[in-house]
Amino acid sequence: MTTETRQRHGRLRRFNERFLVEERVVPASARRGLQLASLGLVALGLVGFVVVFDSVVEADDLSRIDAPVEAWLQTARSDWLTVVMSVIAVVFGPVVMPIIIVVTTVGWGVLAKHAWRPLLLAGGMLLGVIIVQVMAPLIDRERPPAQDMLMDVDTTASFPSGHVMGVADFLLITTYLVFSRHRSARIAALAYSAAAAVVALTAACRIYLGYHWATDALGSIFLSLVVLGIVIAVDTWRTVRVGSPAEVAASERDAERPGNEGLG
Template sequence: MIDSTDAHTKADEKPGRFQRFHERFMVEERVLSAAAKRNLFITGAVLIVAGLVGFFVVLDSILESDDLSYIDAPVEHWLESGRDGWLTTLMIILSIVFGPIAMPIIILVTTVAWGILAKHAWRPILLAGGMILGVIVVQLLAPIIARDRPPADEMMIGYDPTSSFPSGHVMGVADFLFIGTYLVFSRHRRPVITTLAFVVAAFVVLLTAACRIYLGYHWATDAVGSIMLSLVVLGIVIIVDTWRTVRVGSPEEVAESDRRPEAWGRNER
């Protein structure tokens, strides 16, 4: 005869469907030393502070029409002076690819494909969450700051009546590339490769910023302020990811983890 208390205990101990899903697809663990974990938290905090300080410095310059805002006209004139047929075509293509129509599709395809191929959802969800946070920030700040764009006759592919600061194009690309680069290469054991990946990401972000200025839709300080905000979002993602996934291990466990092949998002436990 089965004791009813034991039966209830076993039923209570059996994980539910949501718990099984969570443990299989959402729980990711990586073993690092205490110093490495602390450094990740410090990096995230530094990015948040530096990004906020940089953003408010740019914002103050814009509101007061001084300091950094003095670079806007010279940068715009310099890019406009180099306009050429092939370069304009390239800039228009970049603007469309990283624009409000194509970019959400790219993000959706990337996150879904990543989740399916890796059979794990934590990092794709974190990427999508960071992107959504960036969109919310732009949508909240742009109408409040209400900065005018460059003159309408300088806009090369149609008039845009929305506010200029911060730039949704630049911040969207920066969020996608910076967060994506961190989520992929933070698990890589070779710092040189991680550094090169961030250099490439930064180059594409700067190219996107130049594209928007070249086509007449943004000032240089719009791009700088947007990149600063993206650093804040990246810092938040690093802190959340570190808090959620990093377990401090013994020197032996850390060494064993270093010898493992990359899991690319699978549950390593």
Template sequence: MTETTERPGKLRRFHERFMVEERVLPASAKRNLFIVAALLIVAGLAAFLFIFDSVLEADDVSMVDAPVERWLDGSHAEWLTVVMTVLATVFGPIAMPVIILVTTVTWGLLAKHAWRPLLLAGGMLLGVIIVQVLAPVISRERPPVGDMMLEIDHTSSFPSGHVMGVADFLFITTYLVFSRHRRPVITVLAFVGASVIVLLTAACRIYLGYHWATDALASIALSLVVLGLVIAVDTWRTVRVGTPAEVEASEARSSEATGAPERDRSE
């Protein structure tokens, strides 16, 4: 009887120490996070379905695929090809899993907390599953083999697993890190930086001849859905509505832990 009661007690202590990450926020802040999550999911799904329909019907936004491909064919330069090749290698199927593994493990060890690293890993896994399910079913052909500047790839083109992997990693990591930051401007700048890298990755895949523009756009749209789901789960799991005094105390503890200056109470 004693062993039975001790075991749940140890599990509970382990869970509270390494898995529980409580944030005390006003009710309005929690509601806004759920609204943002819902908007991302709805907007991402709507954008993906619109792009998917245009690809099936060969109209609307899919009409940009050929002009973009021709424009990039005429923009090839030796230095640009080197840059794009480096990007393709860094964010490719070999290096990217290593980057994700190192990030999640290092984050968990340094923070001594597993919630956000596990949420990042879960979001990445969800993105991989989505691509692996959709790509063979949709079975869209890639651009001509003659346009591929590195190795030949005969797998399905839509959506782009490379672009979605990078978008998932950067968007989710940016949210999980900067959602705890109390300065919205820094959070916005972080998302702008992440978006620039995602767009560069998309341009890289198109430039090197492995994807159409709509493949990349559809992947980014799906990444917004994954990001919305991550925000919803994180908010549901970590946010507790508190009084103004509790919110202020929570922010003070956060400032002490991160070394960040306390917010001016007159703001």
């Protein structure tokens, strides 16, 4: 191996160690908990999606809630609420949402000087987009009637909802990647609750505006749980190392030092 080759390999190794390698030293029980959580989310998401999908295909069971939910939300329509819902639809729509994702991932990587979690967020989002783009045309479910749509008419396939899945993927993955490194279970629970509330609001928005059925949103949320489970599994495999009590304590002290908090 030439000197130039060794130098190149050395630069690549330093780049990898500085920007891509992230290690968390945890007790064996914590690692098992993360593995079980990832498996549980994937299983719950798959089973839930299959149940919803079957009801959509057969037009029975859960799909019977679609018309009543749409009618109930439409009876609540008012000028001010329509404006609010329209703003939400634009912010979490196909134009603004990608900008939010790019700014978040790039800004996170630059500020934290670390690329692992931003890359994992981007990868999870890309996986969600691929799932929707592949499944929606194959299932080809019709949207609610065009006369019920309050903005532009959309004739693309309705199931699953790309809007709802995009927001759910972004918020759930980001919440995990940030608060899985946070020691306060209460703060993490509040963060997940806030993310779930925004996802529910987005789902209600899509139904209110006349673009989706309730089961479209529900199926998308179950798929997002699958994506979240995959992200947790990859992150655990890549970053988590089981250590002794002394190593765990040292790792926690290092994480609490100034400059190591938050998104870093």
